[in-house]
Every structure is written in C-alpha cells, then in structure tokens.
Amino acid sequence: MNDDPTHRLYLDALEEALAETAAGDAPPQAPLRPLTLTAARARRRPAASVSGWTAPFAGRIAAMDALLGEAGEDDWGRETVEGWTLQELLAHLAAKDGLVALSAGAPVLGPPVIADEALARTAELQEYERRRVPEQTRRDWRAQADALCRHLAPLPPETPMTVSGFTMPVADHLLARMLETWIHTADAAGAAGVRLPDPVPGHIEPTADLCVRLMPLTMLMRGHAVAEGRAVRLVLTGHGGGSWHVPLHPGGRAVREGGPAGAAATGRDTRGGGPADATVTCDVIEFCFLVGGRGEPARFAAGVEGDAGLARDLLHAAPALSGP
Structure with missing residues (x-):
C-alpha cells in the first residue's frame, strides 16, 4: 500500500x-x-x-x-x-x-x-x-x-x-x-x-493568489498602458477564493483583502485595498484556468461593476503568460 x-x-x-x-x-x-x-x-x-x-x-x-x-x-x-x-x-x-x-x-x-x-x-x-x-x-x-x-x-x-x-x-x-x-x-x-x-481549498488559495498578482504584468504584456491609480477588485468565488485589490500599473502589488493563510505564510501585505475602477466577480477555479490558457476571455463568465472596458482588458490579458 x-x-x-x-x-x-x-x-x-x-x-x-x-x-x-x-x-x-x-x-x-x-x-x-x-x-x-x-x-x-x-x-x-x-x-x-x-x-x-x-x-x-x-x-x-x-x-x-x-x-x-x-x-x-x-x-x-x-x-x-x-x-x-x-x-x-x-x-x-x-x-x-x-x-x-x-x-x-x-x-x-x-x-x-x-x-x-x-x-x-x-x-x-x-x-x-x-x-x-x-x-x-x-x-x-x-x-x-x-x-x-x-x-x-x-x-x-x-x-x-x-x-x-x-x-x-x-x-x-x-x-x-x-x-x-x-x-x-x-x-x-x-x-x-x-x-x-x-485541489483542496488550501492549495487553490495560494495558486489563485499568484494568478491575481500576475495581472499587472499580463496587462503590460498585452500592451495595455494603465496609469497609476487605476485598479480593479477581483472577487473569486468558491472554495479557495476571496477578494483582491489589484493596482494595474506596472509594478502594482495586488493585496488580498482580509488576510488569508497563504498570503500570511509568505509575509505578503494582507491589509485591505483601496478604491477600484471596476469589480470583477467570477469562479476561482475558472479564473485560474483562464490564466493558465484554458477558456475564452470573450465568453468568460464574470460579473462586472464599474468600468466594463477595464474589466474586459484584464480578462483578455489574463492568459498572456500561458503557454503549451
């Protein structure tokens, strides 16, 4: 055995x-x-x-x-x-x-x-x-x-x-x-x-956290010039999900709102974020798979409040780092 x-x-x-x-x-x-x-x-x-x-x-x-x-x-x-x-x-x-x-x-x-x-x-x-x-x-x-x-x-x-x-x-x-x-x-x-x-929720959460933290880089790679101060709030639903404040300018650091175990374990800032231009709500596993190159950004199921264009740019940029 x-x-x-x-x-x-x-x-x-x-x-x-x-x-x-x-x-x-x-x-x-x-x-x-x-x-x-x-x-x-x-x-x-x-x-x-x-x-x-x-x-x-x-x-x-x-x-x-x-x-x-x-x-x-x-x-x-x-x-x-x-x-x-x-x-x-x-x-x-x-x-x-x-x-x-x-x-x-x-x-x-x-x-x-x-x-x-x-x-x-x-x-x-x-x-x-x-x-x-x-x-x-x-x-x-x-x-x-x-x-x-x-x-x-x-x-x-x-x-x-x-x-x-x-x-x-x-x-x-x-x-x-x-x-x-x-x-x-x-x-x-x-x-x-x-x-x-x-995967168990304790394994999904740090993986989702990485996917969210990559968003400023994916936006840059897709050619979206985002001014400092522009941000989205990503709300990932389901086991292992949560809410993140994501500044989208180059070098912006996403912050998990509420302070999960996964973020605390790596010493990252877990304080609440600031205002956001858009809020994007979607399933945590579907978002991870979108970042990993599975799923069609144009048809991705997500609720959007606020700046719909900024939310659309973020979802289209999400798979920028994915490969075979």
Whole structure:
C-alpha cells in the first residue's frame, strides 16, 4: 500500500468529493471510473498531514500520478493537447519541472539541458522519451518532481530564483508549476473520460493568489498602458477564493483583502485595498484556468461593476503568460 502522504491527501480529497456528491452538496457530474472509486475507498485513511509551501505542487503531482496509474496502452497513445500523446504531455511537464530543478540545484533527469528555455527543453525531452516505454517516463517525472519538493522545502518561500530568465520568489515558481500540472492533469483526465476532484481549498488559495498578482504584468504584456491609480477588485468565488485589490500599473502589488493563510505564510501585505475602477466577480477555479490558457476571455463568465472596458482588458490579458 502506498504510504506517500501526498498520495493519501489526493485520495482523501477524492473521497470527500464523492461524499459531497452523495449528500447532494455538489451538482451531479459524470461518474468516475470504477477503478478510481475502488482505489479511493480501499486506501481511505485519516487525513494526512501535508504541510509547507511545497504542498500544492506535491498534491497535483500525486493527483496526476494517480491518474497515470490507471492509464492503459490506449491511454498512453491517445492525443491530449497540442497534438501530444499522454507520454509527450508528461515529458513536457518533466521538462518544465526540470528547468526549475536546474535553477535550484536539484536533480534533473533525462538528457543534459542544452538550453534553459521551455519549448526547446520540451522538444528535447519528448524526443528522448519517445524511445522509452511510458512507465519509464512516468517514473522519472515523478522522481524528479519529488526530489524537487524535498530540495526546496527547507528554503524560505520568498527566496528569489531565476528560471528561464524570469526572476520571482521560489514559492511562486512552484505555484506556477502547480497551476500547469493541475491544468494538464485536467487535460489528460478529459481525454481519458475521467473526472478528478479539485485541489483542496488550501492549495487553490495560494495558486489563485499568484494568478491575481500576475495581472499587472499580463496587462503590460498585452500592451495595455494603465496609469497609476487605476485598479480593479477581483472577487473569486468558491472554495479557495476571496477578494483582491489589484493596482494595474506596472509594478502594482495586488493585496488580498482580509488576510488569508497563504498570503500570511509568505509575509505578503494582507491589509485591505483601496478604491477600484471596476469589480470583477467570477469562479476561482475558472479564473485560474483562464490564466493558465484554458477558456475564452470573450465568453468568460464574470460579473462586472464599474468600468466594463477595464474589466474586459484584464480578462483578455489574463492568459498572456500561458503557454503549451
């Protein structure tokens, strides 16, 4: 039986999702594969203690690994996104995890890194993995990700780190890896006809916080010249959501209103924000996926009060940092 605490955390979340559906607390959805249900019930234990700022990423790695544990030969060869098979998608995740590991001095599996650039490393690693059986790809992807978590855990989360020329706190780099792993796990699950539970709220909240804090940068990248003093209030509904005041000028710092555990843990300012030109209200998970390149900004479901043009610009700019 698997004693990995992050794996048990995933199974706990799966069982909780099933219990909510059975109790009528969640809308009915497509059924999960029987094997997934059996695994969750067979391995149900008291809630595992997974702590520390690496836990959101570790939780998504465990979720993806649980999904891969059910993959048959047809699943590994099935197209997911970008024209990639499941094995190629996993190689893409391993490539980008490996670039974080390279910057952190953690182990990097596979061929030596020639260029510290995501698409180049993805192509290189996909070519390498096509010559191996899928279980070898899965094994090395998981081993590299677990080693990265162990290597980073002792570091202060605000430690600056540069990955592919982009510098930000190491905790934010790992939250970015959490978001991409979450999205690609959903891609793989959708291709296989499997429904997975959402991350636990304590993992959604810091990820949503990162997505919100990226908004001034995404606006800049989309060419929106926003004068100092212009701001929006983002209200993200659902478990792990909250309200943020977001100054949109370059260098503006988003502030979570109310002071969540995730923001306090990294020492960020959690005081209330100021006035806003627009208030945008939407679902927290849908917003995270929009930032991650899933969803159509023009059709994105959001309530808007105030300056509708500014709100529209923000939602269209949200995916600016997303990639394959």
